[in-house]
Amino acid sequence: MKPSIRALSFTILLLAPLLLFLKGSFGEISSQKKEDPYTREECRECHNGPQRHQIDDSKDPWCVPCHAMHNVGTTLGLNTFFKQMKRTTVSGNIHPVNEEIILQKMVTIPAGEFIMGEDFTKKSLGPRHSVYLDDYEIDQYPVTNFYYQTFVKETHREPPQSWMGSRLPPGKGNHPVSFVNWFDANDYCEWAGKRLPTEAEWEKAARGTDGRMFPWGKKYRKQHANVSQEEINDTSPVNAFPLGKSPYGLYDMAGNVFQWTSDWFLPYPGNKAPHPNFGTTLRVLRGGSFFDCSNYRCGISFQTFNRIALLPQTYAISAGFRCARSLQPKQENAIQ
Numbered sequence: 001m002k003p004s005i006r007a008l009s010f011t012i013l014l015l016a017p018l019l020l021f022l023k024g025s026f027g028e029i030s031s032q033k034k035e036d037p038y039t040r041e042e043c044r045e046c047h048n049g050p051q052r053h054q055i056d057d058s059k060d061p062w063c064v065p066c067h068a069m070h071n072v073g074t075t076l077g078l079n080t081f082f083k084q085m086k087r088t089t090v091s092g093n094i095h096p097v098n099e100e101i102i103l104q105k106m107v108t109i110p111a112g113e114f115i116m117g118e119d120f121t122k123k124s125l126g127p128r129h130s131v132y133l134d135d136y137e138i139d140q141y142p143v144t145n146f147y148y149q150t151f152v153k154e155t156h157r158e159p160p161q162s163w164m165g166s167r168l169p170p171g172k173g174n175h176p177v178s179f180v181n182w183f184d185a186n187d188y189c190e191w192a193g194k195r196l197p198t199e200a201e202w203e204k205a206a207r208g209t210d211g212r213m214f215p216w217g218k219k220y221r222k223q224h225a226n227v228s229q230e231e232i233n234d235t236s237p238v239n240a241f242p243l244g245k246s247p248y249g250l251y252d253m254a255g256n257v258f259q260w261t262s263d264w265f266l267p268y269p270g271n272k273a274p275h276p277n278f279g280t281t282l283r284v285l286r287g288g289s290f291f292d293c294s295n296y297r298c299g300i301s302f303q304t305f306n307r308i309a310l311l312p313q314t315y316a317i318s319a320g321f322r323c324a325r326s327l328q329p330k331q332e333n334a335i336q
Contacts, residue, residue, distance in 0.1 A: 074181070074314045101146050102174045102239050106137040106325065107205070107248050114204040115211035116268070118305045123273040124265075125305055128211075131200050134329070138197055138205045139322040141238040141251050142176035142259060143188060145169070151188050161315060174237040176257045176320040182283045182312035185260040185321035196262040197324035199307065202286045206254070207304035208247030215246035215253040215304060225255030226290045227302050235290060254302040257320035258285040265309035282309035289318035 111134045119126045145168040152159045152166065159166050160179035169175075180188075189195050197205070206215050216224050224244035226236045238252055246253045265282040267275065288302020301308060310316065 074311060099171065099173055102141060102144065102237065104143070104147060105140040107140050107250060108135060108137050108327070109133070109201070109205050109248055111135045112209065114207060114209045116200060116203050116207075116305070118303075121303075121305075123271075124267075124275055124277075125307060127268060127270045129268060129270065131204070133200060133204055135327040136197075136201055136324055137327060138201060138250065138324040139194075140249065142257060142320045142322045143185075144174050144238055145177045146173035148177040148180070148188065149173075151191055155187075155191060157184070157187070162317075172235070174239070175235040176238055176252065178235065178257050178317055178320050179315045180260075180320060181315050182260050182310075186262070188321070189323040192323060194323035194325045196260060196321065199261045199263045199284050199286065201324050202253075202259065202261050203304060205248055205250055206246050206287070210247075212247075213303050213305075214244075215250070216244050220300075225288070225302060226252070227255040227288055227300075228290065230255075230290075232290055253287055253304070255288050255290060257287070257289050258308065258316075258318050259287045260285050260319065260321040265307070277309060281311070283312045284309050285319060291318040 111132075113130050113132045115128060116131045117126050117128045119128050145163075148160075149166075149168050151157065159168075160177060162179045163169060186196055212218055214220060214224070220229075221243070222229070223241070225241055226232050235256055238256065241251065241255070244254060245251055261284045263284045264280045265277055265284050266280075267273065267278050284307050286307060288300070288306065300306075310319070
């Protein structure tokens with residue numbers, strides 16, 4: 001082999017991993033933020049995954065040491081929320097208060113099998129397996145501030161900390177409610193005659209039956225979801241991204257806010273990974289958010305199969321919910 005060819009081959013071998021990283025393998029998108037958490041000593045314990053800056057999800061548990069270090073407690077992002085509100089007020093960029101309310105609907109997901117989980121990503125997301133579900137219904141949109149306000153008034157429940165007392169933020173009636181913990185979400189669904197969806201129900205409604213990575217298809221596309229790459233930096237009306245609808249016509253199954261499910265953070269059947277966070281301590285959320293994990297370079301979190309977990313008493317700027325409902329099985333020879 002000629003020296004020049006040998007040198008070129010060596011250069012390609014050196015650059016290949018870098019090119020793969022910049023491209024973003026397996027649906028991951030290169031970060032827009034330049035600072036790498038791995039360069040910060042206090043972050044390095046958790047941000048030492050396969051690509052250093054990615055979170056190593058084998059830590060025990062990975063989020064709690066950081067939250068304790070920064071005295072975060074169980075309320076995440078409240079200061080960020082009020083800073084956003086201040087900027088919006090100063091700029092005059094407030095949505096009209098007399099907004100037309102988006103009516104909540106329920107969508108029927110037909111019985112059948114679908115593909116759940118994935119093998120190529122974090123150990124807590126696999127293995128890829130087939131799950132059968134009976135017919136069920138699920139909300140077309142995440143629960144909005146407008147609907148949650150009715151619940152607060154009728155049940156005398158404490159409103160979210162982001163509201164102005166009992167009044168929701170101006171112009172955000174159609175935005176998904178956030179700063180609600182698992183208990184709030186569960187109680188709302190029961191009050192509405194529904195329940196929180198299981199992980200499997202949520203994933204099927206988002207993914208369909210073809211194993212797609214995003215609700216709209218196999219590849220990430222701009223203007224399909226309110227995620228950090230869109231640089232909206234706030235929640236948006238729940239019908240703002242029609243291009244990102246799931247195969248069943250559901251909105252915001254990627255981005256805007258993560259959504260609580262009824263399930264504990266447990267391994268899927270066949271998952272033998274000794275994950276220290278599996279158990280009946282953390283509840284699972286799905287869907288990604290505008291405040292997406294990729295904002296600080298730990299990999300995107302709005303794929304249909306992605307799952308995160310928080311203590312059920314956690315309130316977060318990026319956590320909301322939607323409800324589901326079981327359908328009565330059809331009886332043969334029923335009287336019409």
